[in-house]
Amino acid sequence: xxxxxxxxxxxxxxxxxxxxxxxxxxxxxxxxxxxxxxxxxxxxxxxxxxxxxxxxxxxxxxxxxxxxxxxxxxxxxxxxxxxxxxxxxxxxxxxxxxxxxxxxxxxxxxxxxxxxxxxxxxxxxxxxxxxxxxxxxxxxxxxxxxxxxxxxxxxxxxxxxxxxxxxxxxxxxxxxxxxxxxxxxxxxxxxxxxxxxxxxxxxxxxxxxxxxxxxxxxxxxxxxxxxxxxxxxxxxxxxxxxxxxxxxxxxxxxxxxxxxxxxxxxxxxxxxxxxxxxxxxxxxxxxxxxxxxxxxxxxxxxxxxxxxxxxxxxxxxxxxxxxxxx
Amino acid sequence: xxxxxxxxxxxxxxxxxxxxxxxxxxxxxxxxxxxxxxxxxxxxxxxxxxxxxxxxxxxxxxxxxxxxxxxxxxxxxxxxxxxxxxxxxxxxxxxxxxxxxxxxxxxxxxxxxxxxxxxxxxxxxxxxxxxxxxxxxxxxxxxxxxxxxxxxxxxxxxxxxxxxxxxxxxxxxxxxxxxxxxxxxxxxxxxxxxxxxxxxxxxxxxxxxxxxxxxxxxxxxxxxxxxxxxxxxxxxxxxxxxxxxxxxxxxxxxxxxxxxxxxxxxxxxxxxxxxxxxxxxxxxxxxxxxxxxxxxxxxxxxxxxxxxxxxxxxxxxxxxxxxxxx
Numbered sequence: 093x094x095x096x097x098x099x100x101x102x103x104x105x106x107x108x109x110x111x112x113x114x115x116x117x118x119x120x121x122x123x124x125x126x127x128x129x130x131x132x133x134x135x136x137x138x139x140x141x142x143x144x145x146x147x148x149x150x151x152x153x154x155x156x157x158x159x160x161x162x163x164x165x166x167x168x169x170x171x172x173x174x175x176x177x178x179x180x181x182x183x184x185x186x187x188x189x190x191x192x193x194x195x196x197x198x199x200x201x202x203x204x205x206x207x208x209x210x211x212x213x214x215x216x217x218x219x220x221x222x223x224x225x226x227x228x229x230x231x232x233x234x235x236x237x238x239x240x241x242x243x244x245x246x247x248x249x250x251x252x253x254x255x256x257x258x259x260x261x262x263x264x265x266x267x268x269x270x271x272x273x274x275x276x277x278x279x280x281x282x283x284x285x286x287x288x289x290x291x292x293x294x295x296x297x298x299x300x301x302x303x304x305x306x307x308x309x310x311x312x313x314x315x316x317x318x319x320x321x322x323x324x325x326x327x328x329x330x331x332x333x334x335x336x337x338x339x340x341x342x343x344x345x346x347x348x349x350x351x352x353x354x355x356x357x358x359x360x361x362x363x364x365x366x367x368x369x370x371x372x373x374x375x376x377x378x379x380x381x382x383x384x385x386x387x388x389x390x391x392x393x394x395x396x397x398x399x400x401x402x403x404x405x406x407x408x409x410x411x412x413x414x415x416x417x418x
Numbered sequence: 419x420x421x422x423x424x425x426x427x428x429x430x431x432x433x434x435x436x437x438x439x440x441x442x443x444x445x446x447x448x449x450x451x452x453x454x455x456x457x458x459x460x461x462x463x464x465x466x467x468x469x470x471x472x473x474x475x476x477x478x479x480x481x482x483x484x485x486x487x488x489x490x491x492x493x494x495x496x497x498x499x500x501x502x503x504x505x506x507x508x509x510x511x512x513x514x515x516x517x518x519x520x521x522x523x524x525x526x527x528x529x530x531x532x533x534x535x536x537x538x539x540x541x542x543x544x545x546x547x548x549x550x551x552x553x554x555x556x557x558x559x560x561x562x563x564x565x566x567x568x569x570x571x572x573x574x575x576x577x578x579x580x581x582x583x584x585x586x587x588x589x590x591x592x593x594x595x596x597x598x599x600x601x602x603x604x605x606x607x608x609x610x611x612x613x614x615x616x617x618x619x620x621x622x623x624x625x626x627x628x629x630x631x632x633x634x635x636x637x638x639x640x641x642x643x644x645x646x647x648x649x650x651x652x653x654x655x656x657x658x659x660x661x662x663x664x665x666x667x668x669x670x671x672x673x674x675x676x677x678x679x680x681x682x683x684x685x686x687x688x689x690x691x692x693x694x695x696x697x698x699x700x701x702x703x704x705x706x707x708x709x710x711x712x713x714x715x716x717x718x719x720x721x722x723x724x725x726x727x728x729x730x731x732x733x734x735x736x737x738x739x740x741x742x743x744x
Contacts, residue, residue: 114445115443117441117442119465122506122533122534123530123533126533139443139445139462139465139696139697139698141447143695180448200694207448207452367699367737368526368734369469370465371464371469371699371700371730372465372699373693373697373698374697404697408690408742409742412737412738412741412742415734415737415738416734
């Protein structure tokens with residue numbers, strides 16, 4: 093029986109994460125304020141351990157298991173960021189981690205996962221189901237599957253990012269803002285939304301997605317879980333999911349929206365601006381919220397926006413292209 | 419009459435900086451620990467406002483002036499990072515800032531200074547003295563010159579970075595470590611050294627410099643202020659100073675050493691590794707301490723090193739070269 097995701101589950105996750113996850117800074121630059129035409133604050137989760145917010149959810153879920161269950165090992169499927177979060181957290185607990193990754197995942201993410209001690213199993217994103225491979229492996233080896241977003245303890249872990257945003261906004265005297273969150277399956281978005289509902293109700297969460305993969309924005313409009321036509325493609329590998337999660341969508345529907353959409357090209361420009369003015373590395377999917385803040389200004393009304401840079405595990409060639417051409 | 423730089427002056431600077439300067443995070447990656455063969459923690463001052471620690475000293479010095487003196491305006495000379503720190507702090511106080519910059523300073527730093535409202539005066543680094551130009555301008559226009567490192571309130575401001583390092587090390591249970599600091603004129607290095615002397619006496623400061631510009635390392639060996647043969651050249655523009663400062667050297671000599679030296683090529687490799695494993699942008703001069711930690715291992719004995727990444731205002735072409743070739 094899975095627990096319900098509540099603010100108490102998020103608070104408990106925060107206690108387990110204390111001293112293990114980083115409290116990431118809220119960055120800003122007058123140059124970005126000028127471009128956006130409003131105050132822009134950036135929650136730099138690309139600085140989190142393993143380079144993305146995923147470490148929070150991974151640690152939360154693994155630390156919530158009983159010693160006996162955990163010791164048999166962890167299984168995860170991921171395009172790369174959840175993989176690295178799980179691998180590093182599992183290693184810290186001294187338990188094995190098997191990670192199912194698409195064969196077209198960025199090479200640095202596959203290498204990064206292996207270097208953290210994860211056993212990587214590659215699959216064909218177009219023709220195989222990672223869920224099926226995962227469930228069969230879990231059964232065979234007694235591993236515990238930790239889903240990338242449809243897991244209450246994972247959502248609770250991501251929600252700790254929202255607790256920090258609430259505190260950091262309060263320290264700056266911010267009562268009202270749009271909080272734009274890079275959104276794939278909705279784990280980070282729904283976790284932040286629950287944390288803000290409890291601690292900063294004037295902060296409204298708006299999911300940001302890449303053009304062509306705007307399943308969450310469409311689902312929020314229609315009120316039911318919509319699916320993307322394409323399953324892969326584009327630069328934002330970290331947040332390409334077929335549809336909002338089963339657990340995450342009811343939370344997103346109750347608390348978030350409307351969704352924002354930006355193009356891959358706008359994500360590259362946002363990466364370049366984050367390089368120039370914040371000195372942080374964003375990957376394309378991690379830059380989509382900042383892209384929406386900077387280039388979809390007419391769809392935003394609040395004086396202040398807070399954007400997540402959710403991950404920074406960019407391939408060097410793509411990053412070099414972004415900063416030299418944009 | 420200038421105040422003496424003491425721990426009390428640093429504490430007072432911290433009070434003035436509260437709510438204005440960022441408390442930068444202490445980052446880490448198991449990949450970097452593996453390369454260095456010891457625990458490596460990175461004080462990411464590249465995330466500070468204007469992209470380097472220089473904002474601390476600038477804010478400290480400008481905020482310490484009387485209203486009347488400050489209102490006449492500020493003058494500074496700088497290759498770029500002090501310039502941007504001064505420009506942003508002066509703008510926040512609503513006073514003019516004139517910045518004397520070498521004509522060969524990186525274009526983004528000149529543009530960044532102008533975009534922050536600074537009036538930029540360019541000079542020829544090989545044939546003109548920035549000190550002479552500065553003193554004459556200050557006299558003509560009633561501006562207050564804020565030197566980049568030989569100013570007690572600037573050193574005190576940089577020392578606030580050391581207070582944070584002392585606290586962050588203590589939270590991690592670290593009692594003993596080498597603290598490797600990117601060193602030009604010695605403002606950051608001496609400020610951190612004074613803060614650690616008072617609050618973390620087991621942490622020893624070691625200046626890091628680029629090969630060919632190791633005036634501080636040589637001065638620490640000889641006991642007197644040595645000068646570099648070359649005045650410019652190489653990639654580490656941010657930390658190319660002719661010799662240790664008059665005010666900083668006695669502090670460096672009493673508290674710091676031995677110095678560490680790394681090459682420009684090692685700095686580029688460190689930039690690439692900081693990109694891959696920390697998702698931060700370091701400029702060459704800002705990466706020299708990490709380069710020393712990773713590639714001059716035999717000169718370090720402590721189990722833990724803490725390195726500053728002192729600045730991140732890298733030119734895009736140089737950064738792209740670092741991450742694609744190294």
